[in-house]
Amino acid sequence: MTVRPTMKDVARQAGVSPMTVSRVVNREPGVLPGTAARVHRAIRTLGYQRDDVARQLRRKGQLTQTVGILLDNVADPFMASLASAVEDVARQQGSVVLIGSSRDDPVREREVVSAFTSRRIDGLILIPVAGSHRFLRNAVATGTRVVCADRSASGLKTDAVVVDNRGSANRAIAHLVAHGHRRIAYLGDRLDIRTIEERYAGYLTALEAAGIPADPAIVRHGLRQAPDAAAAVAAMLAGPDPPTAVLASNGIVGLGVRAALPGGTALVSFDDFLLAAQLDPPVTVIAQDPEAMGSTAAHLLFARIHGDASPPRTVVLPTRLVARGSGEIPGPYWDGAH
Amino acid sequence: MTVRPTMKDVARQAGVSPMTVSRVVNREPGVLPGTAARVHRAIRTLGYQRDDVARQLRRKGQLTQTVGILLDNVADPFMASLASAVEDVARQQGSVVLIGSSRDDPVREREVVSAFTSRRIDGLILIPVAGSHRFLRNAVATGTRVVCADRSASGLKTDAVVVDNRGSANRAIAHLVAHGHRRIAYLGDRLDIRTIEERYAGYLTALEAAGIPADPAIVRHGLRQAPDAAAAVAAMLAGPDPPTAVLASNGIVGLGVRAALPGGTALVSFDDFLLAAQLDPPVTVIAQDPEAMGSTAAHLLFARIHGDASPPRTVVLPTRLVARGSGEIPGPYWDGAH
DNA sequence: ACTCCTGTCGACATCGTTGTCAGCTTGGTA
DNA sequence: TACCAAGCTGACAACGATGTCGACAGGAGT
Structure with a gap:
């Protein structure tokens, strides 16, 4: 393992000063073609490459790229x-x-x-x-x-x-309400994550706007992994007065919920994911880009x-509400308008 | 926007030499606690942070981390x-x-x-x-x-x-053959990618080992995107003597194939992917880690x-052949042994 | 009182590159 | 011939940090 050659080495090899090597390396004008050629030859011979660490130090105030x-x-x-x-x-x-x-x-x-x-x-x-x-x-x-x-x-x-997390959650809930749902669960990641908090807030305000009281029994926070979400939704469904629809705060939670959700329960999940369209039913999502x-x-x-x-x-x-099926499963209050 | 303070600035502020600041910053021994405290105070006051660009230059031969x-x-x-x-x-x-x-x-x-x-x-x-x-x-x-x-x-x-790409492809084909398939298509990414080439080679040798002649009509290379793969498999199925099983060279191709494949055709795909188990039928894959x-x-x-x-x-x-269903769909030569 | 040592600290040079400026050559012009 | 301009090149210092070594103080030992 050889040591890395420097401009000084190249300069010696080419019979010029380091400054000239610098000029050649940086394609600055004002170097005779012949000189430049000698320098280039030396660079190839030695396998020289400019040291950007030194360069960044010298060019203070310049960018490090x-x-x-x-x-x-x-x-x-x-x-x-x-x-x-x-x-x-x-x-x-x-x-x-x-x-x-x-x-x-x-x-x-x-x-x-x-x-x-x-x-x-x-x-x-x-x-x-x-x-x-x-x-x-x-x-x-x-x-x-x-x-x-x-x-x-x-x-x-x-x-x-x-x-617009809050607005998007709002729209998702409105979508579910329009399809006849009034008992809508929320399953979410940690509430101290800003986006999650906003989504949850959107869930709450949308429920309120629809005149539906929020029920802590069908709200779960802090779900980090898909299996957690699956377990949480399973527990909810086994409880009294289970939800007819679910809002998932993000893709991971949505995946977990999907795996544990019976066919008749509606689902809208934040975040699009691969294959969401190929599942049965295909998953309605709030897609970000x-x-x-x-x-x-x-x-x-x-x-x-x-x-x-x-x-x-x-x-x-903007986000897009991508209606694929799972979010359009009709709920008990469906009026057939959609 | 202030200029970034240097050790010299800290040294002046603390009434010591830059070298002492260096020693304190790098937690070297041999600095009186009182001196170190003064330096620390100066560091906090000025918001100093060591410049690793300069450090890396000076410490030649050392690592840049x-x-x-x-x-x-x-x-x-x-x-x-x-x-x-x-x-x-x-x-x-x-x-x-x-x-x-x-x-x-x-x-x-x-x-x-x-x-x-x-x-x-x-x-x-x-x-x-x-x-x-x-x-x-x-x-x-x-x-x-x-x-x-x-x-x-x-x-x-x-x-x-x-x-072991070659061996894994071999195993996949053997798996399909064991389930009664003899007309097995190969759909793959660019052949000049080393892993893809090895997988294709494994496909060929496995066919040969099973006494099945390779047929270029059911082999496609150069598929970069899922839709390409979907189109390719659709064309194959529409042709004369369509395959009863498919090997996909990687996850992307597998996804595309899945989308276009009728339920009765078997599929084994390289690369596991999210939700592969939740599709219908669930996709048999050669999983890597x-x-x-x-x-x-x-x-x-x-x-x-x-x-x-x-x-x-x-x-x-090692790879794992994860049998989930799509690769175990019986073919015309199935002997019921599995 | 003298040496010797230990512990603390600073002066200086250096890493590889480049901005600045001065020096040199060349050719052209008065 | 003298002079200047333009073009090309090199010497020097500096970027910020640190390895080396020497200076100095204070204490222990003779």
């Missing part, structure tokens, strides 16, 4: 699509992407953010976990741009790209990096 | 799980992860590798695209460790973590980074 993305879990399909879109935009912009998973752990989130900023990232796409993000103020103050995706951060004013979210967030980020200093913006992306 | 992972596409669930496992291991090792998608494009692959190595990554987890990877020799020679996952790289000897693959590759990589200089190893992970 590195952005970070910090999300719950790369393995989550929603997050993965989002990350993929971010990476695409970053590449177009000539930047590389540092990725990290917070796994819903604020401590881990801080650690990863710190590891990122100590490497001088130009910007960060953040899917914040619950809790305050005031600790990011320092980073923001010293030039790290931050754009939140999916949820916004508390204690920090940043750009954000989100969907993670790629649009990722690329929007990334474009916002790079606009900031390139100097956009306008006040922080929140972009609200 | 950064590894790269380069895969086809982050949005692919298989790759996403793999990446997630890699990130977990990296975090345990105190490293951050640079991620990049090659999108099956050798040019893009080279560009991303170059962007990574110019940042002095300690190591790279690579899911190689088709074509030669001799261009990595330079990087390997100057200290970047490379571990391939899912497929091995040609023109370069590295550690690799793979599955992407997390095991990712974490094995990552552990290999860090062993190399920490000095393991033994000859390159190839780890072959």
